[in-house]
Amino acid sequence: MxxxxxxxxxxxxxxxxxxxxxxxxxxxxxxxxxxxxxxxxxxxxxxxxxxxxxxxxxxxxxxxxxxxxxxxxxxxxxxxxxxxxxxxxxxxxxxxxxxxxxxxxxxxxxxxTDTFFVNDDGTRTLRFEREAFMYFDLFLLRRPGAEDDYSQEEKEQAAAYGDSLTSDEQQALFRTVLLGLPGSKESFTPEKVLGLLKQYEGxxxxxxxxxxxxxxxxxxxxxxxxxxxxxxxxxxxxxxxxxxxxxxxxxxxxxxxxxxxxxxxxxxxxxxxxxxxxxxxxxxxxxxxxxxxxxxxxxxxxxxxxxxxxxxxxxxxxxxxxxxxxxxxxxxxxxxxxxxxxxxxxxxxxxxxxxxxxxxxxxxxxxxxxxxxxxxxxxxxxxxxxxxxx
Missing domain, CATH: 3.20.20.150 (Divalent-metal-dependent TIM barrel enzymes)
Known part of the structure; x- marks a missing residue:
């Protein structure tokens, strides 16, 4: 290779x-x-x-x-x-x-949802957790129509996940999901993401x-x-x-x-x-x-x-x-x-x-x-x- x-x-x-x-x-x-x-x-x-x-x-x-x-x-x-x-x-x-x-x-x-997840050996790695993402989508980004994409049980799981986070941890999750394109040091703003999402309706x-x-x-x-x-x-x-x-x-x-x-x-x-x-x-x-x-x-x-x-x-x-x-x-x-x-x-x-x-x-x-x-x-x-x- x-x-x-x-x-x-x-x-x-x-x-x-x-x-x-x-x-x-x-x-x-x-x-x-x-x-x-x-x-x-x-x-x-x-x-x-x-x-x-x-x-x-x-x-x-x-x-x-x-x-x-x-x-x-x-x-x-x-x-x-x-x-x-x-x-x-x-x-x-x-x-x-x-x-x-x-x-x-x-x-x-x-x-x-996490770019600094701690492994057993102390190294850090990238991780995706659905409950964390649901909390971001429903309660941090507050995407219009997001409630229709999740069951009642999932919405309750997301709310409980958010309740377990400190304010700093919530903000860290928000920043992590909105990381920009590879090679870019600029993150997406919520307004930009919501605007782009609206363009994909239909x-x-x-x-x-x-x-x-x-x-x-x-x-x-x-x-x-x-x-x-x-x-x-x-x-x-x-x-x-x-x-x-x-x-x-x-x-x-x-x-x-x-x-x-x-x-x-x-x-x-x-x-x-x-x-x-x-x-x-x-x-x-x-x-x-x-x-x-x-x-x-x-x-x-x-x-x-x-x-x-x-x-x-x-x-x-x-x-x-x-x-x-x-x-x-x-x-x-x-x-x-x-x-x-x-x-x-x-x-x-x-x-x-x-x-x-x-x-x-x-x-x-x-x-x-x-x-x-x-x-x-x-x-x-x-x-x-x-x-x-x-």
Missing amino acids: QQTMRWYGPQDGVSLEEIRQAGASGVVTALHEIPVGEVWSEEAIRERLGIVHNAGLEWTVIESLPVHEDIKRRQGNYKLYIENYKKSLKHIAACGLEVVTYNFMPVLDWVR IDDEKLRENLYYFLGEVAPLAEELGLKLAIHPDDPPFSVLGLPRIVCSEKDIARILDAVPVNANGLCYCTGSLGANPDNDLPAILERHGDRIHFLHLRSVAKEKEGVFREAEHLSGDAPMSTIVYKVLLLMNKRGHALPMRPDHGALFTLEQNREHFSGYSLIGRLKGLAEIRGLEQGLVYAFDNVPM
């Missing part, structure tokens, strides 16, 4: 030097400073490429080229934003990059799915022509939040998306954490059945504590059968004849870094540990099964 780490650009608290010293051969990054919907110029892409190359690293995978909300809703200036997306793809291809990761999650990119799963197919019908053939791979990231978490539609939660969802626009450029970012939070997903089976359309790997594990509660676990523990997954990745790469880019997605926060600036889930030591474990697992499997080449 091509072993990479995510880097958020010059504003990242983790440096390229540290990423190289961790053992990664490259980074996955993006031009986070460019507003969503605007065109990425060749000049800006090449400037970032130069910074990465001067640090002795490679950059072949973009994570992410965001999709504007107008495109997801297929309203407003969606045609303009699709044309801008196409222009960006042309510039990206001209600069020699290979994979473009994106997602189609409305409003919120990913959601957790858009259910089927409508959002149709909008995704329309978008892919416009951009995937161009990507194929340019030699680029598009990799859609699964929804995180893989179920509806804030009453919003979700359409990349299961293997059935994935199959529908890949079948809708049957060109190889229309592919998947195989995230074992996001997909693994859905107990119905068989992670090795998804690899086996859709391996030809997997263009990027996010390897991490989650521990599902009970229904509606999961936390991010160590890369080789939790519920993801990582040994089986990596072995099947090796078989897939052997079949395809080339290595796939991989990053050890997220990582625990160690005591040494608790006072250091970082993006949630992206401190250095936890990801270094995950990278070392995945590399060791890969090397061990290659040694044990000499019929599986590097």
Whole structure:
């Protein structure tokens, strides 16, 4: 596997030097400073490429080229934003990059209710708890219509959960759920979120799915022509939040998306954490059945504590059968004849870094540990099964 780490650009608290010293051969990054919907110029892409190359690293995978909300809703200036997306793809291809990761999650990119959950060993990790989220939705955000999405029992559970929190804990929950886009240091405001939610009124799963197919019908053939791979990231978490539609939660969802626009450029970012939070997903089976359309790997594990509660676990523990997954990745790469880019997605926060600036889930030591474990697992499997080449 091509072993990479995510880097958020010059504003990242983790440096390229540290990423190289961790053992990664490259980074996955993006031009986070460019507003969503605007065109990425060749000049800006090449400037970032130069910074990465001067640090002795490679950059072949973009994570992410965001999709504007107008495109997801297929309203407003969606045609303009699709044309801008196409222009960006042309510039990206001209600069020699290979994979473009994106997602189609409305409003919120990913959601957790705790970004500092304390593990038994004292490290801290990301966690989602349904009762906490229900309390946020019903009593902190006070989303119009939220009461209709929950049973009476659930509303009582949410109220009881809120009663157990101090005022500071309530505010911490509020800030955590409203974290901004990855790479951004600005959080969403309640007013902005409620305004965006209102724009999605009348858009259910089927409508959002149709909008995704329309978008892919416009951009995937161009990507194929340019030699680029598009990799859609699964929804995180893989179920509806804030009453919003979700359409990349299961293997059935994935199959529908890949079948809708049957060109190889229309592919998947195989995230074992996001997909693994859905107990119905068989992670090795998804690899086996859709391996030809997997263009990027996010390897991490989650521990599902009970229904509606999961936390991010160590890369080789939790519920993801990582040994089986990596072995099947090796078989897939052997079949395809080339290595796939991989990053050890997220990582625990160690005591040494608790006072250091970082993006949630992206401190250095936890990801270094995950990278070392995945590399060791890969090397061990290659040694044990000499019929599986590097």
